[in-house]
Amino acid sequence: MEPVDGGQAGQEPVIGWRVWALANNRLYSTGKNAFWRPGENVAECLVGRNHDVPAPSCHCGFWAKHDPVSAMELAARVEYGQRMGSGFTVLDPYRTVAVGLVLGYGAIAVHGGEGYRAGLARVVCIFADAPETLVTEKANLRRTVADTYGVPCITLDAAISIGFLQELGVRRQAVEQVRTWIEAGRPLADAPRPPTSDIPIRGRGNQGEVIELTRRESQIARLVTQGLTNVEISHSIYMGSRTVDFHLYRLFEKTGTRNRGGLAFWVTKHDG
DSSP, X not given: OOOOTTOOTTOOSEEEEEEEEEETTEEEESSSSOEEOSSOEEOOXXXXXXXXXXXXXXXXXXXXXXXXXXXXXXXXXXXXXXXXXXXXXXXXXXXXXXXXXXXXXXXXXXXXXXEEEEEEEEEEEEEXXXXXXXXXXXXXXXXXXXXXXXXXXXXXXXXHHTTHHHHHTOOHHHHHHHHHHHHTTXXXXXXXXXXXXXXXXXXXXXXXXXXXXXXXXXXXXHHHXXXXXXXXXXXXTTOOHHHHHHHHHHHHHHHTOOSHHHHHHHHHHHOO
């Protein structure tokens, strides 16, 4: 089948980044309640018309992204419940998602830097730690799903270090983007953030010096007073848990406290 709608002949199969919702050890599309099967998946027209997919006049077909970080941001929005359109439904009550790679072939419609859609697609791997840093419960769930689909489940760090991404055909530019994103603490700038006070906390240290926390430090400090763990904090503000650890270390230093209880007392005393 020839590519259509901007597709390029001789460019298949095409590798791409994909986001799924997880339920009952299965992968589901986030845009509609469509089950992804192990092995080959055949796209159907979304409105039931009888034509090859993808077609020039609609968005039928399996979507994949060229940009890995935009896939991570989409995964964060889905996992934390932001609606992605009228058809968006998350089937799993815990909103667990998975980011992985798919191969598209058959009819391919390429959309510049955004990604591509294809008439045929199959899952080739799932990442144990995407979009967030490794959380044991979710990683175990993703591994179970990967076993069901007969594909590897690997961390992004490992996928880069052993050349797995390159072996699958991920572009060097995308590999470097993932590497840089991880080294920066996995920032999700475009992901939704919960409403928080924009007023930094200002108080005094043990020696009477004035201490002013940054807005991010204030946000994390307030969450500590609510009893959230580091992992829960990282989930609530879409930040890597290692970055949360670093901010807590700086908070203990700044406020002259030694533990979470001491920090919570300091915040309660000086906040507002």
